[in-house]
């Protein structure tokens with residue numbers, strides 16, 4: 001398993017927005033002059049965005065594409081944050097980019113249900129207010145994460161499903177797309193393979209997953225999460241997984257942090273993985289420790305595998321998984337970290353990706 005998590009003990013006593021506002025005053029000018037190290041560390045921690053492209057087994061021929069996509073999504077989310085956007089803006093941007101990328105099981109590229117159709121789930125949550133929005137089993141929508149955000153912002157509900165969600169999308173002016181435009185040759189090939197009497201759908205389900213998600217902290221110290229998925233391959237029609245269920249497929253609270261998970265949805269739901277990890281953080285565990293403990297609990301208690309990206313409000317982050325692989329990327333302090341295999345942490349400059357990449361093993 002791997003993680004990125006920055007130690008910042010001195011920072012935990014500072015409220016980022018207070019410090020930033022005070023910077024305009026002479027007092028803080030003196031403070032920065034006297035304690036430049038504190039200021040440097042604070043500036044280094046926020047903003048941050050961490051994304052994943054699904055836990056599971058990524059075939060060799062798809063590894064590079066998976067890594068390229070998460071790097072692009074982290075860059076996109078980070079650009080939003082650097083431009084003054086909120087954590088919510090950043091996670092929606094990052095997940096939209098991943099939904100539009102056919103390499104992942106979300107939006108275009110979603111896995112097919114047993115009838116060969118696409119039904120998608122998505123959630124967003126805002127750590128400032130605990131507002132959340134989700135959609136489940138939606139069809140013919142290019143970007144379910146954006147629809148989930150509209151559910152949060154424009155309705156008094158937390159989750160809309162199936163036909164009701166489509167009706168709401170139409171009322172919001174979201175164009176439906178042909179179902180075919182969401183289906184890749186790869187998704188169809190896997191669906192067909194799983195219909196073979198000799199196939200092992202359980203093994204396949206535990207294998208190539210590819211749900212996408214993001215967590216972020218903006219310069220104000222606000223956290224948010226977003227997750228989007230086509231679900232589990234050859235699932236029953238109408239199956240709702242963990243993703244749109246608050247506390248399972250994501251959770252964000254400014255008082256503790258934000259989590260976006262991926263993995264076997266039924267297992268994630270049984271242990272309410274996202275909320276459980278934040279509970280561990282509330283008990284004093286770091287993002288990395290809490291992620292590991294949550295994943296270990298899910299493995300021991302319900303034999304579930306998966307992965308998570310986690311942030312705390314100070315900007316410490318973790319990308320951890322109990323599955324064989326998880327494509328992930330994190331952008332912070334003008335550096336992009338990414339990895340796919342256990343223990344991998346490759347770093348490159350955000351501004352200049354052509355500079356040599358640095359490898360560090362845990």
Ligand SMILES: NC(=O)C[C@H](N)C(=O)O
Nearest residue numbers: 209211231241262263265
């Ligand atoms: N790939 C995944 O992460 C699947 C998703 N958690 C689901 O069960 O719907």
